[in-house]
Amino acid sequence: xxxxxxVAALDDIPRLGARVIKTRTLDIAVFRTASDQxxxxxxxxxxxxxPLSQGIVHDNTVTCPLHNWKIDLASGEAxxxxxxxxxxxxxxxxxxxxxLGTLQQExxxx
Amino acid sequence: xxxxxLVLIGNGMAGMRTIEELxxxxxxxxDITVFGAEPHPNYNRIMLSxxxxxxxxxxxxxxxxxxxxxxNGIALRTGDPVTRIxxxxxxxxxxxxxxxxxxxxxxxxxxTPFIIPVPGHDKEGVxxxxxxxxxxxxxxTAKQYRKAVVIGGGLLGLEAANGLMKNGMDVxxxxxLDSLMERQLDKPAAALLKASLEARGLRFLMEAQTAEITGDxxxxxxxxxxxxTVEADLVVMAVxxxxxxxxxxxxxxxxxxxxxxxxxxxTFDPRVYAVGECVQHRGTCYGLVAPLFExxxxxxxxxxxxxxxxxxxxxxxxxxxxxxxxxFSAGAINEGQGDETLVLQDPGAGIYKKLVLRDNRIKxxxxxxxxxxxxxxxxxxxxxxxxxxxRRTILFGQHDLGxxxxxxxxxxxxxxxxxxxxxxxxxxxxEIVDAIVKKGLFTLxxxxxxxxxxxxxxxxxxLVESILASTVGEGYSAAPSKKPMCGCTEFSxxxxxxxxxxxxxxxxxxxxxxxxxxxxxxxxxxxPAINYYLMANWPGEYQDDAQSRFINERAHGNIQKDGTFSVxxxxxxxLCTPSDLRAIADACEKYQVPEMKVTGxxxxxxxxxxxxxxxxxxxxxxxxxLVSGHAYGKALRTVKTCAGANWCRFGTQDSTGLGVKLEQxxxxxxxxHKFKLAVSGCPRNCAEATxxxxxxxxxxSGYELHVGGNGGIKVRITDLLCKVETEEQVLxxxxxxxxxxxxxxRYLERTAPWVERVGLQSIKDAIFDETQRKTLAERFxxxxxxxQIDPWKARAEGADAHEFHKIEIKAA
Numbered sequence: 001x002x003x004x005x006x007v008a009a010l011d012d013i014p015r016l017g018a019r020v021i022k023t024r025t026l027d028i029a030v031f032r033t034a035s036d037q038x039x040x041x042x043x044x045x046x047x048x049x050x051p052l053s054q055g056i057v058h059d060n061t062v063t064c065p066l067h068n069w070k071i072d073l074a075s076g077e078a079x080x081x082x083x084x085x086x087x088x089x090x091x092x093x094x095x096x097x098x099x100l101g102t103l104q105q106e107x108x109x110x
Numbered sequence: 111x112x113x114x115x116l117v118l119i120g121n122g123m124a125g126m127r128t129i130e131e132l133x134x135x136x137x138x139x140x141d142i143t144v145f146g147a148e149p150h151p152n153y154n155r156i157m158l159s160x161x162x163x164x165x166x167x168x169x170x171x172x173x174x175x176x177x178x179x180x181x182n183g184i185a186l187r188t189g190d191p192v193t194r195i196x197x198x199x200x201x202x203x204x205x206x207x208x209x210x211x212x213x214x215x216x217x218x219x220x221x222t223p224f225i226i227p228v229p230g231h232d233k234e235g236v237x238x239x240x241x242x243x244x245x246x247x248x249x250x251t252a253k254q255y256r257k258a259v260v261i262g263g264g265l266l267g268l269e270a271a272n273g274l275m276k277n278g279m280d281v282x283x284x285x286x287l288d289s290l291m292e293r294q295l296d297k298p299a300a301a302l303l304k305a306s307l308e309a310r311g312l313r314f315l316m317e318a319q320t321a322e323i324t325g326d327x328x329x330x331x332x333x334x335x336x337x338x339t340v341e342a343d344l345v346v347m348a349v350x351x352x353x354x355x356x357x358x359x360x361x362x363x364x365x366x367x368x369x370x371x372x373x374x375x376x377t378f379d380p381r382v383y384a385v386g387e388c389v390q391h392r393g394t395c396y397g398l399v400a401p402l403f404e405x406x407x408x409x410x411x412x413x414x415x416x417x418x419x420x421x422x423x424x425x426x427x428x429x430x431x432x433x434x435x436x437x438f439s440a441g442a443i444n445e446g447q448g449d450e451t452l453v454l455q456d457p458g459a460g461i462y463k464k465l466v467l468r469d470n471r472i473k474x475x476x477x478x479x480x481x482x483x484x485x486x487x488x489x490x491x492x493x494x495x496x497x498x499x500x501r502r503t504i505l506f507g508q509h510d511l512g513x514x515x516x517x518x519x520x521x522x523x524x525x526x527x528x529x530x531x532x533x534x535x536x537x538x539x540x541e542i543v544d545a546i547v548k549k550g551l552f553t554l555x556x557x558x559x560x561x562x563x564x565x566x567x568x569x570x571x572x573l574v575e576s577i578l579a580s581t582v583g584e585g586y587s588a589a590p591s592k593k594p595m596c597g598c599t600e601f602s603x604x605x606x607x608x609x610x611x612x613x614x615x616x617x618x619x620x621x622x623x624x625x626x627x628x629x630x631x632x633x634x635x636x637x638p639a640i641n642y643y644l645m646a647n648w649p650g651e652y653q654d655d656a657q658s659r660f661i662n663e664r665a666h667g668n669i670q671k672d673g674t675f676s677v678x679x680x681x682x683x684x685l686c687t688p689s690d691l692r693a694i695a696d697a698c699e700k701y702q703v704p705e706m707k708v709t710g711x712x713x714x715x716x717x718x719x720x721x722x723x724x725x726x727x728x729x730x731x732x733x734x735x736l737v738s739g740h741a742y743g744k745a746l747r748t749v750k751t752c753a754g755a756n757w758c759r760f761g762t763q764d765s766t767g768l769g770v771k772l773e774q775x776x777x778x779x780x781x782x783h784k785f786k787l788a789v790s791g792c793p794r795n796c797a798e799a800t801x802x803x804x805x806x807x808x809x810x811s812g813y814e815l816h817v818g819g820n821g822g823i824k825v826r827i828t829d830l831l832c833k834v835e836t837e838e839q840v841l842x843x844x845x846x847x848x849x850x851x852x853x854x855x856r857y858l859e860r861t862a863p864w865v866e867r868v869g870l871q872s873i874k875d876a877i878f879d880e881t882q883r884k885t886l887a888e889r890f891x892x893x894x895x896x897x898q899i900d901p902w903k904a905r906a907e908g909a910d911a912h913e914f915h916k917i918e919i920k921a922a
Contacts, residue, residue: 007919008917014656014657016657020916021917022919051669054664056633056638058629059631070634081559100919
């Protein structure tokens with residue numbers, strides 16, 4: 001079961017930008033696209049762990065600031081010819097508020 | 111929805127390249143059927159010479175195996191050639207009578223070797239040199255017979271002759287003229303080539319016109335018009351090619367020497383496209399692979415309904431694929447009236463280089479023995495660069511200006527697979543070769559994408575190119591004549607810059623709309639560039655877009671590999687006071703900065719600052735009067751100075767004082783790339799001003815101004831711009847030079863390559879003209895009003911707070 005936690009207002013995240021959500025165990029990057037879609041990824045590039053939250057957001061992609069890998073925001077997959085995948089997290093927007101979802105068993109595992 | 115049907119006639123390099131480009135753009139748009147006359151899948155024709163020479167196998171040169179066609183849903187029909195195009199019913203008909211309807215047709219029928227119609231030309235043992243079947247014939251013949259004659263001493267003829275000789279045959283090359291490869295080489299270079307090939311065992315009959323192939327069923331010899339004869343069991347005719355236009359002509363498509371196409375690669379029937387050696391574009395038929403690939407890209411763009419690319423013709427260059435012979439030729443090789451030539455001859459070392467110049471611009475290049483700089487000359491030729499400032503050194507090559515110690519390209523073929531090529535990304539030669547072969551890469555951009563080699567600092571680009579050349583042949587293709595800004599557009603940097611100015615485009619959206627960007631938001635490559643162009647062109651009007659800036663410029667610090675940032679306060683001219691140092695020391699202790707370092711530009715770097723601490727540390731520094739050093743930006747970095755006349759017994763002028771004035775005038779300005787200045791107090795040049803973007807060397811009688819230097823990847827010594835007499839002049843010339851660079855250079859182009867691309871003369875012309883100089887300087891000073899706002903102070907006071915703060919939540 002997904003548990004939703006309110007993390008920010010949509011307007012706290014710049015369009016074509018990201019904010020970092022710091023949990024007890026890790027950093028999660030929450031991205032906002034030009035069309036106000038919101039995505040959440042572990043803030044770590046599958047290549048050399050670059051902070052994806054610091055990258056440039058374009059369409060549904062973020063370009064990692066360290067070595068320019070392009071990561072799909074919806075799937076977390078690196079765009080070919082690069083190979084790799086970053087964890088995605090459920091995220092939703094309701095009434096201008098952004099909610100991050102965590103799975104119960106993972107909370108327990110962490 | 112029913113997909114459109116695309117039929118390709120010709121399973122060769124040009125046609126299949128078009129299909130590959132099309133699949134990248136619109137993989138789902140068409141049902142594709144490919145007809146190939148040869149029984150093989152698509153292969154790299156330009157590598158037939160190495161196959162003949164025994165350096166490669168046929169498997170090595172296959173580009174797309176049969177399974178590739180299947181995987182991509184393409185129907186491949188080999189061995190049943192198309193015999194008729196029915197344009198009214200929009201279908202093609204094959205030899206066996208099969209029919210295939212089309213919505214769009216792509217003709218890529220290539221060319222055929224011209225067989226001289228002398229008596230006996232149809233005997234067994236008389237062939238051209240075009241396809242795998244020809245190579246197979248040559249290889250079988252070489253096992254049974256000894257004597258071969260190659261008619262034609264051009265590029266293809268010599269490659270065939272070399273290959274046959276390597277297969278143990280006794281080879282004579284027959285050439286109609288008195289000089290080999292007369293279309294690519296001048297006489298001195300041709301003589302060197304001939305001597306070298308003779309030393310390897312080839313024989314030549316020059317100025318010999320073939321009259322007859324003698325023999326019975328099979329060729330036994332060649333007789334010439336002067337009565338002379340030579341024995342031959344095999345006669346290879348390599349005297350030129352003819353475009354295969356019969357099919358198109360029979361269908362009523364307008365042809366001359368080739369199938370006529372427009373700049374969109376369309377024939378007179380707009381449903382019918384044509385690419386490759388079968389076409390004639392603006393009066394020219396191309397027989398080299400680089401132009402074919404450019405055509406393929408354009409044709410694919412239109413087939414995919416993007417409809418914006420244009421093919422405007424190609425300038426070509428040539429290399430001979432004979433191992434151990436280095437030969438390069440481009441453009442006009444013989445001087446016309448009013449042309450000048452620069453020549454370097456070292457017969458002992460077997461080196462010959464010639465450049466043909468017109469009005470100080472390269473019109474042609476011929477190189478033998480040392481071809482390392484061929485691609486540089488070719489670039490200068492295509493860019494039309496005024497090389498007057500380089501005349502005295504240009505023949506010694508670009509590497510004479512220094513490189514990162516990689517050495518010359520000729521050694522690359524000898525390197526083992528474990529040799530490291532790209533020092534930045536740790537990519538070895540073996541990995542690059544593997545990627546090229548297995549993934550069928552042809553261009554530098556593709557190798558960069560797949561291997562990362564040459565994708566960081568770029569100093570190994572030459573090495574990677576030569577690995578490409580030795581792995582796929584000349585097909586690696588020199589950079590295209592027009593390079594699009596990025597994958598989002600077909601337009602180049604120069605076109606976008608001009609468009610922004612001419613059409614007064616003032617927002618990112620306006621630019622993308624005007625140039626019909628393929629992506630909604632642009633990408634990490636074009637957004638920062640356009641953001642810069644708008645800022646440079648519309649100071650005070652354009653609102654800087656933080657989300658289009660690379661993180662360093664957005665966060666006003668350099669991101670380090672662990673995600674922390676470094677902080678470098680500005681010290682004007684390198685001068686500092688005890689209280690400056692105390693403030694820096696206090697800040698370091700307060701924020702537990704793990705490491706401090708003095709930089710090459712005479713500033714102090716604080717490493718390892720957490721992003722969330724940045725506004726606070728900036729506040730402390732700002733309160734002490736320190737401002738951002740912009741050490742993170744494509745911006746004015748530092749003005750490095752020496753002690754100067756105030757203290758130094760050799761100093762001729764106040765170099766530190768002038769350095770401070772220069773930095774006060776220029777700090778905060780955004781540039782196409784980073785920009786460094788230096789002022790030395792005397793010609794001993796302790797501030798190393800002659801490897802800076804703008805360097806001042808003080809002398810007793812005034813100030814020498816030097817431009818376009820670089821101490822980085824490729825060390826480049828500055829060019830002397832001029833000498834001036836007063837500090838006021840130094841400031842004005844500096845402002846004018848910077849502004850010209852800001853307005854003209856492409857984003858991420860340092861002054862060194864910019865000066866080499868546009869030519870020092872064009873910069874001098876602008877700066878020495880008093881009106882131009884003064885208006886350039888005025889425009890720079892005007893834009894500085896908006897740029898000289900300390901970003902640190904602003905953020906210490908709360909600007910962009912969201913950039914620096916993480917949102918903490920309690921969950922795991």
